[in-house]
Amino acid sequence: MPKIRVLIVDDSVVIRRLLTDELNKDSDIEVVGTAATGKIALAKVQQTPPDVVTMDIEMPEMDGLTAVSEIRKTHPKLPIIMFSTLSQRAAKETLEALSRGANDYVTKPANVGSATLAMQRVREELLPKIKTLANHPSVSQSKPAHPKPAVSSAPVVPLMKKDHRVDIVAIGISTGGPNALAEVMPHIPKDCPVPILIVQHMPPVFTKCLAERLSMKANIPIHEGRPGDVLTAGQAWIAPGDYHMVVKREGTQIVLAMNQDPPENSCRPAVDVMFRSVAKVYRAHVLAAVLTGMGQDGMRGAEVIREAGGQVLAQDEASSVVWGMPGAVVHAGFSHAVVPLSQMATEIMRKVRVGQAQPVTV
Secondary structure (H helix, E strand, O other): OOOEEEEEEOOOHHHHHHHHHHHHOOOOEEEEEEEOOHHHHHHHHHHOOOOEEEEOOOOOOOOHHHHHHHHHHHOOOOOEEEEEOOOHHHHHHHHHHHHOOOOEEEEOOOOOOOHHHHHHHHHHHHHHHHHHHOOOOOOOOOOOOOOOOOOOOOOOOOOOOOOOOOOEEEEEEOOOHHHHHHHHHHHOOOOOOOOEEEEEOOOOOHHHHHHHHHHHHOOOOEEEOOOOOEOOOOOEEEOOOOOEEEEEEEOOEEEEEEEOOOOEOOEOOOHHHHHHHHHHHHHHHEEEEEOOEOOOOOHHHHHHHHHOOOEEEEEOOOOOOOEOHHHHHHHHOOOOEEEOHHHHHHHHHHHHHOOOOOOOOO
16 A cells, blocks of 8 residues: 655754654555645645645745745645644634645644653544645545445435424535635624534634634624624634633523543534533524534434434535545434535525524423
8 A cells, every 4th residue: 555655844953853753653545745844845746746735834035925826827726734833823724724735733842842742642633634635545534433334425304394494504624624614604694593602623823813803804794703702693602722611591592612532533612512502502403504614523313303304404525625524424314414614604595594484482
Protein backbone atom coordinates (compact mmCIF):
# COMPACT_ATOMS: atom_id res chain seq x y z
CA MET A 1 0.00 0.00 0.00
CA PRO A 2 1.53 3.38 -1.00
CA LYS A 3 2.45 5.70 1.83
CA ILE A 4 0.93 9.14 2.26
CA ARG A 5 3.52 11.67 1.09
CA VAL A 6 3.63 14.73 3.36
CA LEU A 7 5.34 18.10 2.83
CA ILE A 8 5.97 20.07 6.04
CA VAL A 9 6.09 23.86 5.70
CA ASP A 10 7.22 25.81 8.79
CA ASP A 11 9.94 28.38 9.49
CA SER A 12 10.72 26.77 12.87
CA VAL A 13 13.51 24.19 12.74
CA VAL A 14 12.14 22.69 15.96
CA ILE A 15 8.64 22.23 14.52
CA ARG A 16 9.94 20.81 11.25
CA ARG A 17 12.06 18.27 13.10
CA LEU A 18 9.29 17.37 15.56
CA LEU A 19 6.72 16.83 12.82
CA THR A 20 9.14 14.89 10.63
CA ASP A 21 10.19 12.54 13.41
CA GLU A 22 6.65 11.92 14.67
CA LEU A 23 4.99 11.49 11.27
CA ASN A 24 7.70 9.16 10.03
CA LYS A 25 6.97 6.84 12.96
CA ASP A 26 3.66 6.00 11.32
CA SER A 27 4.01 3.19 8.78
CA ASP A 28 1.38 4.81 6.53
CA ILE A 29 3.22 8.14 6.19
CA GLU A 30 6.41 9.37 4.56
CA VAL A 31 7.67 12.95 4.95
CA VAL A 32 8.97 13.70 1.46
CA GLY A 33 10.16 17.23 2.14
CA THR A 34 10.27 20.26 4.40
CA ALA A 35 10.27 23.98 3.63
CA ALA A 36 11.03 27.03 5.75
CA THR A 37 9.06 29.48 3.59
CA GLY A 38 6.02 29.48 1.37
CA LYS A 39 8.21 30.22 -1.65
CA ILE A 40 10.30 27.09 -1.07
CA ALA A 41 7.09 25.13 -0.51
CA LEU A 42 5.77 26.12 -3.95
CA ALA A 43 8.90 24.77 -5.58
CA LYS A 44 8.80 21.50 -3.63
CA VAL A 45 5.12 20.94 -4.44
CA GLN A 46 6.16 20.92 -8.10
CA GLN A 47 9.43 18.99 -7.67
CA THR A 48 8.27 16.31 -5.22
CA PRO A 49 4.47 16.24 -5.36
CA PRO A 50 3.03 15.45 -1.90
CA ASP A 51 -0.36 13.97 -1.00
CA VAL A 52 -0.83 16.38 1.92
CA VAL A 53 0.80 19.67 2.98
CA THR A 54 1.04 20.98 6.55
CA MET A 55 1.35 24.77 6.46
CA ASP A 56 2.53 27.33 9.00
CA ILE A 57 1.08 30.84 8.73
CA GLU A 58 3.79 33.30 9.76
CA MET A 59 6.92 32.75 7.67
CA PRO A 60 9.49 35.02 6.00
CA GLU A 61 9.59 35.67 2.24
CA MET A 62 6.12 34.20 1.64
CA ASP A 63 3.61 33.57 4.42
CA GLY A 64 1.19 30.67 4.67
CA LEU A 65 -1.84 32.62 3.44
CA THR A 66 -0.10 33.59 0.22
CA ALA A 67 1.29 30.08 -0.19
CA VAL A 68 -2.20 28.56 0.10
CA SER A 69 -3.52 30.93 -2.57
CA GLU A 70 -0.60 30.15 -4.89
CA ILE A 71 -0.86 26.37 -4.41
CA ARG A 72 -4.57 26.48 -5.20
CA LYS A 73 -3.83 28.00 -8.62
CA THR A 74 -2.04 24.84 -9.75
CA HIS A 75 -3.23 22.19 -7.27
CA PRO A 76 -6.92 22.85 -6.50
CA LYS A 77 -7.44 19.53 -4.70
CA LEU A 78 -4.15 19.05 -2.82
CA PRO A 79 -5.09 18.75 0.90
CA ILE A 80 -3.58 21.55 3.00
CA ILE A 81 -3.69 21.50 6.81
CA MET A 82 -2.81 24.74 8.59
CA PHE A 83 -0.61 24.34 11.67
CA SER A 84 -1.08 27.52 13.72
CA THR A 85 -0.75 28.83 17.25
CA LEU A 86 -3.70 29.30 19.58
CA SER A 87 -4.07 33.08 19.52
CA GLN A 88 -6.63 35.60 18.29
CA ARG A 89 -4.41 36.69 15.44
CA ALA A 90 -3.66 33.12 14.41
CA ALA A 91 -7.36 32.24 14.62
CA LYS A 92 -8.29 35.04 12.22
CA GLU A 93 -5.47 34.12 9.86
CA THR A 94 -6.40 30.43 9.97
CA LEU A 95 -10.01 31.22 9.07
CA GLU A 96 -8.72 33.35 6.22
CA ALA A 97 -6.51 30.45 5.08
CA LEU A 98 -9.56 28.16 5.09
CA SER A 99 -11.47 30.66 2.97
CA ARG A 100 -8.55 30.65 0.50
CA GLY A 101 -8.71 26.91 0.11
CA ALA A 102 -6.98 25.23 3.05
CA ASN A 103 -8.85 22.09 4.10
CA ASP A 104 -8.35 21.96 7.85
CA TYR A 105 -6.12 23.09 10.71
CA VAL A 106 -4.43 21.91 13.88
CA THR A 107 -3.25 24.22 16.66
CA LYS A 108 0.38 24.01 17.72
CA PRO A 109 1.19 23.07 21.32
CA ALA A 110 1.64 26.22 23.39
CA ASN A 111 5.00 24.98 24.62
CA VAL A 112 6.96 23.17 21.92
CA GLY A 113 9.62 22.60 24.57
CA SER A 114 7.31 19.92 25.98
CA ALA A 115 8.13 17.14 23.52
CA THR A 116 5.60 14.76 25.09
CA LEU A 117 2.70 17.20 24.68
CA ALA A 118 3.78 18.15 21.18
CA MET A 119 3.99 14.54 20.04
CA GLN A 120 0.62 13.78 21.60
CA ARG A 121 -0.96 16.67 19.66
CA VAL A 122 0.52 15.32 16.42
CA ARG A 123 -0.70 11.76 17.09
CA GLU A 124 -4.19 12.67 18.27
CA GLU A 125 -5.05 15.55 15.95
CA LEU A 126 -2.73 15.89 12.98
CA LEU A 127 -2.29 12.22 12.02
CA PRO A 128 -6.03 11.41 11.72
CA LYS A 129 -6.60 14.53 9.61
CA ILE A 130 -3.71 13.70 7.28
CA LYS A 131 -5.04 10.18 6.74
CA THR A 132 -8.64 11.29 6.31
CA LEU A 133 -7.90 14.09 3.84
CA ALA A 134 -5.60 11.79 1.89
CA ASN A 135 -8.47 9.24 1.69
CA HIS A 136 -6.17 6.56 3.03
CA PRO A 137 -7.71 3.06 3.16
CA SER A 138 -6.72 2.71 6.84
CA VAL A 139 -9.30 5.34 7.78
CA SER A 140 -13.05 4.86 7.37
CA GLN A 141 -15.11 8.00 7.86
CA SER A 142 -18.48 7.08 6.43
CA LYS A 143 -19.74 4.20 8.52
CA PRO A 144 -20.22 4.00 12.30
CA ALA A 145 -18.46 1.28 14.26
CA HIS A 146 -21.76 -0.58 14.79
CA PRO A 147 -23.93 0.59 11.90
CA LYS A 148 -27.52 -0.25 11.31
CA PRO A 149 -28.29 -1.54 7.81
CA ALA A 150 -27.03 1.00 5.30
CA VAL A 151 -29.56 3.21 3.57
CA SER A 152 -29.35 4.83 0.18
CA SER A 153 -28.71 8.53 -0.27
CA ALA A 154 -32.41 8.99 -1.00
CA PRO A 155 -34.37 10.72 1.78
CA VAL A 156 -35.87 8.52 4.47
CA VAL A 157 -39.65 8.86 4.76
CA PRO A 158 -40.27 11.47 7.48
CA LEU A 159 -42.00 10.31 10.65
CA MET A 160 -43.94 13.51 11.26
CA LYS A 161 -47.11 15.30 10.24
CA LYS A 162 -47.11 17.49 7.17
CA ASP A 163 -47.57 20.68 9.25
CA HIS A 164 -44.90 19.75 11.78
CA ARG A 165 -43.65 22.90 13.49
CA VAL A 166 -39.96 23.72 13.96
CA ASP A 167 -38.98 25.83 16.99
CA ILE A 168 -35.21 25.53 16.78
CA VAL A 169 -32.51 24.64 14.26
CA ALA A 170 -29.46 22.77 15.59
CA ILE A 171 -26.40 22.38 13.35
CA GLY A 172 -23.42 20.09 13.96
CA ILE A 173 -20.29 20.47 11.84
CA SER A 174 -16.52 19.92 11.86
CA THR A 175 -13.89 19.55 9.10
CA GLY A 176 -14.74 21.97 6.31
CA GLY A 177 -17.17 23.71 8.64
CA PRO A 178 -16.14 27.37 8.43
CA ASN A 179 -16.50 27.44 4.64
CA ALA A 180 -19.71 25.40 4.73
CA LEU A 181 -21.22 27.77 7.31
CA ALA A 182 -20.06 30.71 5.20
CA GLU A 183 -22.17 29.27 2.39
CA VAL A 184 -25.24 28.40 4.48
CA MET A 185 -25.63 31.23 7.00
CA PRO A 186 -25.79 34.21 4.57
CA HIS A 187 -28.85 32.56 3.01
CA ILE A 188 -30.78 32.48 6.29
CA PRO A 189 -33.15 35.50 6.08
CA LYS A 190 -33.32 38.17 8.77
CA ASP A 191 -36.94 37.23 9.49
CA CYS A 192 -36.00 33.64 10.37
CA PRO A 193 -38.71 32.72 12.92
CA VAL A 194 -36.55 30.45 15.11
CA PRO A 195 -33.13 30.53 16.84
CA ILE A 196 -30.19 28.57 15.44
CA LEU A 197 -27.56 26.74 17.49
CA ILE A 198 -24.25 25.60 15.98
CA VAL A 199 -21.57 23.28 17.28
CA GLN A 200 -18.41 23.61 15.20
CA HIS A 201 -15.44 21.62 16.46
CA MET A 202 -12.99 24.42 17.28
CA PRO A 203 -10.75 25.48 20.17
CA PRO A 204 -11.22 28.61 22.30
CA VAL A 205 -10.60 31.94 20.54
CA PHE A 206 -11.32 30.35 17.16
CA THR A 207 -15.07 30.08 17.85
CA LYS A 208 -15.34 33.77 18.74
CA CYS A 209 -13.49 34.75 15.57
CA LEU A 210 -15.69 32.42 13.52
CA ALA A 211 -18.88 33.95 14.97
CA GLU A 212 -17.64 37.46 14.20
CA ARG A 213 -16.59 36.51 10.67
CA LEU A 214 -19.91 34.81 9.87
CA SER A 215 -21.96 37.60 11.41
CA MET A 216 -20.37 40.13 9.04
CA LYS A 217 -21.75 38.21 6.03
CA ALA A 218 -25.06 36.99 7.45
CA ASN A 219 -28.49 38.61 7.62
CA ILE A 220 -28.91 37.56 11.26
CA PRO A 221 -26.65 38.18 14.29
CA ILE A 222 -24.31 35.27 15.04
CA HIS A 223 -22.79 35.14 18.53
CA GLU A 224 -20.38 32.98 20.43
CA GLY A 225 -22.62 31.39 23.05
CA ARG A 226 -22.56 32.67 26.63
CA PRO A 227 -24.27 31.24 29.73
CA GLY A 228 -27.67 32.83 30.21
CA ASP A 229 -28.14 34.03 26.64
CA VAL A 230 -31.88 33.96 25.92
CA LEU A 231 -32.75 32.12 22.71
CA THR A 232 -34.71 34.41 20.41
CA ALA A 233 -35.86 34.08 16.82
CA GLY A 234 -33.64 35.36 14.07
CA GLN A 235 -30.32 34.91 15.89
CA ALA A 236 -27.64 32.20 15.95
CA TRP A 237 -25.14 31.03 18.56
CA ILE A 238 -21.91 29.05 18.12
CA ALA A 239 -20.71 26.87 21.01
CA PRO A 240 -17.55 28.33 22.59
CA GLY A 241 -14.37 26.30 22.27
CA ASP A 242 -13.70 23.84 25.13
CA TYR A 243 -17.31 24.06 26.41
CA HIS A 244 -20.33 21.90 25.73
CA MET A 245 -23.35 24.08 24.89
CA VAL A 246 -26.81 23.05 26.13
CA VAL A 247 -30.22 24.66 26.57
CA LYS A 248 -32.47 24.84 29.61
CA ARG A 249 -35.78 26.38 30.64
CA GLU A 250 -35.86 29.35 32.99
CA GLY A 251 -39.48 30.31 33.56
CA THR A 252 -41.00 31.13 30.19
CA GLN A 253 -37.60 31.50 28.50
CA ILE A 254 -35.09 29.04 27.10
CA VAL A 255 -31.48 30.00 27.74
CA LEU A 256 -28.01 28.72 26.97
CA ALA A 257 -25.80 26.99 29.50
CA MET A 258 -22.19 25.83 29.21
CA ASN A 259 -20.31 23.04 30.95
CA GLN A 260 -16.96 21.33 30.85
CA ASP A 261 -18.19 17.78 31.26
CA PRO A 262 -15.85 15.19 29.73
CA PRO A 263 -15.40 15.33 25.94
CA GLU A 264 -17.66 13.11 23.85
CA ASN A 265 -16.37 11.60 20.62
CA SER A 266 -13.07 13.23 21.67
CA CYS A 267 -14.78 16.62 21.25
CA ARG A 268 -15.71 19.52 23.50
CA PRO A 269 -17.94 21.12 22.35
CA ALA A 270 -19.70 17.98 21.11
CA VAL A 271 -22.64 17.87 18.73
CA ASP A 272 -24.21 14.91 20.53
CA VAL A 273 -24.39 16.88 23.79
CA MET A 274 -26.17 19.81 22.15
CA PHE A 275 -28.51 17.56 20.14
CA ARG A 276 -29.61 15.64 23.25
CA SER A 277 -30.24 18.89 25.08
CA VAL A 278 -32.45 20.47 22.41
CA ALA A 279 -34.35 17.20 22.01
CA LYS A 280 -35.08 17.19 25.75
CA VAL A 281 -36.36 20.79 25.78
CA TYR A 282 -37.98 21.15 22.35
CA ARG A 283 -39.00 17.52 21.78
CA ALA A 284 -40.53 17.03 18.33
CA HIS A 285 -39.96 20.64 17.28
CA VAL A 286 -36.23 20.32 16.53
CA LEU A 287 -34.72 20.50 13.06
CA ALA A 288 -31.15 19.20 13.13
CA ALA A 289 -28.58 19.37 10.34
CA VAL A 290 -25.37 17.34 10.37
CA LEU A 291 -22.83 18.78 7.97
CA THR A 292 -19.30 17.98 6.80
CA GLY A 293 -16.88 16.61 9.39
CA MET A 294 -14.62 13.78 10.52
CA GLY A 295 -15.82 11.08 12.89
CA GLN A 296 -19.33 10.29 14.11
CA ASP A 297 -20.21 13.15 16.46
CA GLY A 298 -23.90 13.94 16.00
CA MET A 299 -24.98 10.42 15.07
CA ARG A 300 -26.27 9.41 18.51
CA GLY A 301 -27.75 12.85 19.06
CA ALA A 302 -29.56 12.58 15.74
CA GLU A 303 -31.02 9.30 16.94
CA VAL A 304 -32.35 11.02 20.08
CA ILE A 305 -33.86 13.86 18.03
CA ARG A 306 -35.51 11.41 15.64
CA GLU A 307 -36.93 9.35 18.52
CA ALA A 308 -38.38 12.58 20.02
CA GLY A 309 -40.18 13.21 16.72
CA GLY A 310 -37.80 15.84 15.37
CA GLN A 311 -36.32 16.06 11.89
CA VAL A 312 -32.73 15.42 10.78
CA LEU A 313 -30.99 16.62 7.62
CA ALA A 314 -27.58 15.34 6.49
CA GLN A 315 -25.23 16.93 3.99
CA ASP A 316 -24.57 14.79 0.94
CA GLU A 317 -21.22 13.14 0.27
CA ALA A 318 -20.42 15.01 -2.94
CA SER A 319 -20.47 18.44 -1.27
CA SER A 320 -18.79 17.40 2.01
CA VAL A 321 -15.08 17.92 2.60
CA VAL A 322 -15.27 14.79 4.77
CA TRP A 323 -18.43 12.64 4.81
CA GLY A 324 -17.74 11.27 8.28
CA MET A 325 -20.37 12.89 10.50
CA PRO A 326 -23.20 13.17 7.96
CA GLY A 327 -22.29 9.79 6.49
CA ALA A 328 -22.58 8.15 9.91
CA VAL A 329 -26.07 9.63 10.33
CA VAL A 330 -27.16 8.45 6.88
CA HIS A 331 -25.76 4.93 7.25
CA ALA A 332 -27.39 4.58 10.67
CA GLY A 333 -30.75 5.46 9.13
CA PHE A 334 -31.33 8.58 11.23
CA SER A 335 -31.61 11.18 8.43
CA HIS A 336 -34.91 12.28 6.93
CA ALA A 337 -33.24 13.90 3.91
CA VAL A 338 -29.77 14.05 2.35
CA VAL A 339 -29.11 17.53 1.00
CA PRO A 340 -26.32 19.17 -1.05
CA LEU A 341 -24.65 22.07 0.75
CA SER A 342 -25.85 24.50 -1.92
CA GLN A 343 -29.46 23.65 -1.02
CA MET A 344 -29.06 23.33 2.75
CA ALA A 345 -30.19 26.85 3.70
CA THR A 346 -33.20 26.60 1.38
CA GLU A 347 -34.20 23.23 2.82
CA ILE A 348 -33.76 24.47 6.40
CA MET A 349 -35.96 27.50 5.76
CA ARG A 350 -38.55 25.43 3.89
CA LYS A 351 -38.97 23.20 6.91
CA VAL A 352 -38.84 26.11 9.37
CA ARG A 353 -41.67 27.90 7.55
CA VAL A 354 -43.96 24.87 7.74
CA GLY A 355 -46.56 25.13 10.49
CA GLN A 356 -45.47 28.57 11.75
CA ALA A 357 -48.98 29.88 11.23
CA GLN A 358 -50.48 27.13 13.41
CA PRO A 359 -48.47 27.17 16.66
CA VAL A 360 -49.01 24.37 19.13
CA THR A 361 -47.83 23.81 22.69
CA VAL A 362 -44.36 22.32 23.09
